[in-house]
Amino acid sequence: MARNVxxxxxxxETVGDEIDIMADAYMGWSLxxxxxxxxxIEPFNLRWLxxxxxxxxINGYHELRRFGTTPIAAGEHEFTSYGFRQMIEAKSLDYFQxxxxxxxxxxxxxxxxxxxxxxxxxxxxxxxxxHNYHVVMASLNSPIAEYFPMxxxxxxxxxxxxxxxxxxxxxDGHIDLDDNLPGLGLEIDEAALSRFKVIG
Numbered sequence: 001m002a003r004n005v006x007x008x009x010x011x012x013e014t015v016g017d018e019i020d021i022m023a024d025a026y027m028g029w030s031l032x033x034x035x036x037x038x039x040x041i042e043p044f045n046l047r048w049l050x051x052x053x054x055x056x057x058i059n060g061y062h063e064l065r066r067f068g069t070t071p072i073a074a075g076e077h078e079f080t081s082y083g084f085r086q087m088i089e090a091k092s093l094d095y096f097q098x099x100x101x102x103x104x105x106x107x108x109x110x111x112x113x114x115x116x117x118x119x120x121x122x123x124x125x126x127x128x129x130x131h132n133y134h135v136v137m138a139s140l141n142s143p144i145a146e147y148f149p150m151x152x153x154x155x156x157x158x159x160x161x162x163x164x165x166x167x168x169x170x171x172d173g174h175i176d177l178d179d180n181l182p183g184l185g186l187e188i189d190e191a192a193l194s195r196f197k198v199i200g
Contacts, residue, residue, distance in 0.1 A: 004037065005041065008046070009044065017045070022046055023050065025049070025050065025053075029052050030053065034064050037052075041070060042070060046071075047071065049070050051073070051076070052072070055076075055077040055078060058086055058087055059090060059092070061074060062090045062092040065091065065092060065094065072092070072094050073094065073095035074087075074093055074096075075095075076127070078098060078102075078103070079102055079103055080103070081103075081108065081112050084098070084116070085115065088116075088119050096122070096124075097125060099127060100125055100131040100134075110135065110139075113135060113138075113142070122141055123141055124143070124146060125145070127146055128145060128147045129160055130166070130167060130184045132146070133177060134184060137177060162196075163189055164186045165188075165189045166181060166184075166185045167186065
């Protein structure tokens, strides 16, 4: 716990009080641990605490949300509108973070976005990427977007930088989508794709 608090303190002291910071536990905490941490991180004024506990523990998220003042975010491991409806009914989250490609595409994402908006729950889709940016840009209910900068390839969200052309690059903390490109605005980079083994 002391190490986690120290990490958050270091980030807050580095960026100051004017910048939003968030913490992501990636389902790594028990409810008891998360509740104890909530008290310790409150002085650092986080925008949210993300995926503190296992995603299926909707009642646990409700209890955690009522326990402290730090907003609670989750949803990247939820795949259906029914699951998000259950989270709304349980009053378990302050932010929804679905991933458009996990919930069934843009049409399904827009339905969940509308459902969240009806209950004043902001949506900040998981992981950036073009499919999520289109959902963000299409709604006033998404105040910000996640953005993963280009880094060395790992097994994860960084891969899209290497297999697609057209991903927007952030400038001064903002991205713009090109209205002149068809569809999502992406195309497969065939030359880059040849560097990877494609299975299936």
